[in-house]
Amino acid sequence: xxxxxxxxxxxxxxxxxxxxxxxxxxxxxxxxxxxxxxxxxxxxxxxxxxxxxxxxxxxxxxxxxxxxxxxxxxxxxxxxxxxxxxxxxxxxxxxxxxxxxxxxxxxxxxxxxxxxxxxxxxxxxxxxxxxxxxxxxxxxxxxxxxxxxxxxxxxxxxxxxxxxxxxxxxxxxxxxxxxxxxxxxxxxxxxxxxxxxxxxxxxxxxxxxxxxxxxxxxxxxxxxxxxxxxxxxxxxxxxxxxxxxxxxxxxxxxxxxxxxxxxxxxxxxxxxxxxxxxxxxxxxxxxxxxxxxxxxxxxxxxxxxxxxxxxxxxxxxxxxxxxx
Amino acid sequence: xxxxxxxxxxxxxxxxxxxxxxxxxxxxxxxxxxxxxxxxxxxxxxxxxxxxxxxxxxxxxxxxxxxxxxxxxxxxxxxxxxxxxxxxxxxxxxxxxxxxxxxxxxxxxxxxxxxxxxxxxxxxxxxxxxxxxxxxxxxxxxxxxxxxxxxxxxxxxxxxxxxxxxxxxxxxxxxxxxxxxxxxxxxxxxxxxxxxxxxxxxxxxxxxxxxxxxxxxxxxxxxxxxxxxxxxxxxxxxxxxxxxxxxxxxxxxxxxxxxxxxxxxxxxxxxxxxxxxxxxxxxxxxxxxxxxxxxxxxxxxxxxxxxxxxxxxxxxxxxxxxxxxxxxxxxxxxxx
Numbered sequence: 001x002x003x004x005x006x007x008x009x010x011x012x013x014x015x016x017x018x019x020x021x022x023x024x025x026x027x028x029x030x031x032x033x034x035x036x037x038x039x040x041x042x043x044x045x046x047x048x049x050x051x052x053x054x055x056x057x058x059x060x061x062x063x064x065x066x067x068x069x070x071x072x073x074x075x076x077x078x079x080x081x082x083x084x085x086x087x088x089x090x091x092x093x094x095x096x097x098x099x100x101x102x103x104x105x106x107x108x109x110x111x112x113x114x115x116x117x118x119x120x121x122x123x124x125x126x127x128x129x130x131x132x133x134x135x136x137x138x139x140x141x142x143x144x145x146x147x148x149x150x151x152x153x154x155x156x157x158x159x160x161x162x163x164x165x166x167x168x169x170x171x172x173x174x175x176x177x178x179x180x181x182x183x184x185x186x187x188x189x190x191x192x193x194x195x196x197x198x199x200x201x202x203x204x205x206x207x208x209x210x211x212x213x214x215x216x217x218x219x220x221x222x223x224x225x226x227x228x229x230x231x232x233x234x235x236x237x238x239x240x241x242x243x244x245x246x247x248x249x250x251x252x253x254x255x256x257x258x259x260x261x262x263x264x265x266x267x268x269x270x271x272x273x274x275x276x277x278x279x280x281x282x283x284x285x286x287x288x289x290x291x292x293x294x295x296x297x298x299x300x301x302x303x304x305x306x307x308x309x310x311x312x313x314x315x316x317x318x319x320x321x322x323x324x
Numbered sequence: 325x326x327x328x329x330x331x332x333x334x335x336x337x338x339x340x341x342x343x344x345x346x347x348x349x350x351x352x353x354x355x356x357x358x359x360x361x362x363x364x365x366x367x368x369x370x371x372x373x374x375x376x377x378x379x380x381x382x383x384x385x386x387x388x389x390x391x392x393x394x395x396x397x398x399x400x401x402x403x404x405x406x407x408x409x410x411x412x413x414x415x416x417x418x419x420x421x422x423x424x425x426x427x428x429x430x431x432x433x434x435x436x437x438x439x440x441x442x443x444x445x446x447x448x449x450x451x452x453x454x455x456x457x458x459x460x461x462x463x464x465x466x467x468x469x470x471x472x473x474x475x476x477x478x479x480x481x482x483x484x485x486x487x488x489x490x491x492x493x494x495x496x497x498x499x500x501x502x503x504x505x506x507x508x509x510x511x512x513x514x515x516x517x518x519x520x521x522x523x524x525x526x527x528x529x530x531x532x533x534x535x536x537x538x539x540x541x542x543x544x545x546x547x548x549x550x551x552x553x554x555x556x557x558x559x560x561x562x563x564x565x566x567x568x569x570x571x572x573x574x575x576x577x578x579x580x581x582x583x584x585x586x587x588x589x590x591x592x593x594x595x596x597x598x599x600x601x602x603x604x605x606x607x608x609x610x611x612x613x614x615x616x617x618x619x620x621x622x623x624x625x626x627x628x629x630x631x632x633x634x635x636x637x638x639x640x641x642x643x644x645x646x647x648x649x650x651x652x653x654x655x656x657x658x659x660x
Contacts, residue, residue: 043480157598188536188582189372190598192592215510220583244587259539261539261585262578262581262583263585266542269517269518271512271513271515275479
């Protein structure tokens with residue numbers, strides 16, 4: 001498989017006190033064509049900033065540091081002029097956010113908003129844009145789509161609004177859809193609907209999806225590959241089945257032990273001690289060291305991504321044969 | 325067996341929405357709910373947003389006035405108490421919220437916030453107040469040295485601990501926990517769940533635990549009550565409800581819980597549509613518009629089912645006995 005998007009040594013910085021802090025600090029990843037890649041992390045891990053950087057949407061005074069690389073096929077995103085960048089946003093990479101209400105304009109109908117996106121990227125008539133909007137609403141499973149085109153966002157439920165957001169993101173047939181916590185604000189039964197739709201659309205259109213979430217549960221059984229983020233870095237990467245069978249980084253192990261289960265014996269949860277550090281105070285050496293039950297002498301040095309087995313890496317010295 | 329600590333009978337809470345020129349429809353947020361909570365027991369009240377579960381919690385404490393029904397707390401009738409008696413009772417019934425930040429005064433140090441209840445109910449004076457606050461903070465896993473700090477200086481998990489310390493300050497026997505871990509990161513969520521369970525074991529507390537996540541509920545609750553559109557659709561011991569649910573809605577809720585284990589993917593039941601509006605609930609069984617039961621018929625839309633014993637739970641479904649069992653391991657079963 002060929003990589004659709006490739007990120008190398010991405011660093012995002014924000015002013016902090018007299019200096020700067022690096023909430024994203026050396027992230028390298030690639031997304032293959034047709035792949036569903038999950039980026040998992042707790043709040044403050046840097047997962048959302050990583051995805052915003054892919055579209056150069058980091059809000060000032062934050063900035064992408066020199067030395068970072070983001071390539072979409074033949075395009076070098078970081079050196080694009082504004083016009084080409086606008087064509088990439090929406091047309092090549094679509095985005096869906098957690099809270100559809102704040103991403104939709106309250107004073108325009110849903111139909112107008114979808115059509116606006118289509119007409120911004122394709123030379124089509126109003127009528128054609130409307131027909132496409134209708135087809136999209138049908139595709140994302142909105143009942144009675146013709147009348148829904150004339151609805152305003154506030155007239156719809158959270159689940160319906162999120163479907164509209166997906167329809168808008170799909171309108172320009174992007175190669176990559178970035179979904180940032182797309183179901184976090186929704187009820188579980190609605191969450192299940194939205195995840196099914198995303199998965200079905202990906203398969204049908206051969207689109208790649210980057211799913212950003214804090215919930216390991218929605219990753220299992222859906223994603224092809226998982227990246228676990230902690231304190232601005234990717235600490236573990238593995239194919240999904242493998243990650244759940246053999247979580248290797250102590251942070252991933254800790255996360256999985258923290259999640260209550262519906263099956264298996266009911267035992268006391270074993271949470272990770274302490275709290276997630278903030279970007280202005282990343283610990284030295286291995287960033288998980290202060291909370292890690294398996295920390296040892298070498299953890300005082302920052303570990304690079306080390307191979308656990310082919311396709312499975314982690315930023316932990318335990319991956320070294322002599323570390324075990 | 326001793327009488328339950330809390331007994332709720334046929335609780336009703338209707339809201340009269342106001343239109344611009346005329347009265348709007350009546351919103352039946354809670355429409356005849358009965359349950360009890362034993363001493364030292366956790367009852368989880370589960371459902372999706374808008375089902376009325378939070379309204380039940382608030383009405384039981386009379387933070388909102390009920391439309392009908394009765395609540396007995398340790399032999400006292402909560403809905404008929406006068407102001408002074410109600411204030412005394414509130415010392416024994418407390419609540420913790422989903423978002424502890426919005427329930428803490430940003431200009432009050434957390435020491436003062438925790439001390440407030442102790443002073444109002446005159447449980448201690450002078451230096452003893454400070455001593456008690458320190459003990460409480462320690463008990464919920466916070467450093468008593470933080471007493472002089474303000475809420476914004478704490479993380480979400482720490483704020484929830486402050487909320488718990490504040491509730492415990494007046495030595496209650498009963499706590500309404502309204503989605504106390506929903507806003508927390510998973511690793512912190514586990515810490516708070518363990519804390520709540522430890523406090524229960526130590527003080528013999530009873531919890532009405534309001535939640536939407538059945539995996540969290542399994543961890544903490546002895547019994548479960550599932551709500552849909554203002555009514556209970558199923559209730560029973562946690563393991564019975566989770567292993568052999570007899571109401572189709574309970575099955576759908578269960579199937580929707582994402583399990584972080586690819587080898588244990590349950591049967592996927594994808595419900596159609598959204599929850600109907602409680603201002604205009606469907607006739608008969610309120611769930612019939614989204615129900616996937618193979619025997620669903622005219623009776624379901626005409627006659628509201630009542631909670632009745634089916635297998636090892638109480639379920640409100642006309643055809644609960646013949647609802648197929650959920651496939652717990654659906655790896656080789658095509659999705660429905």
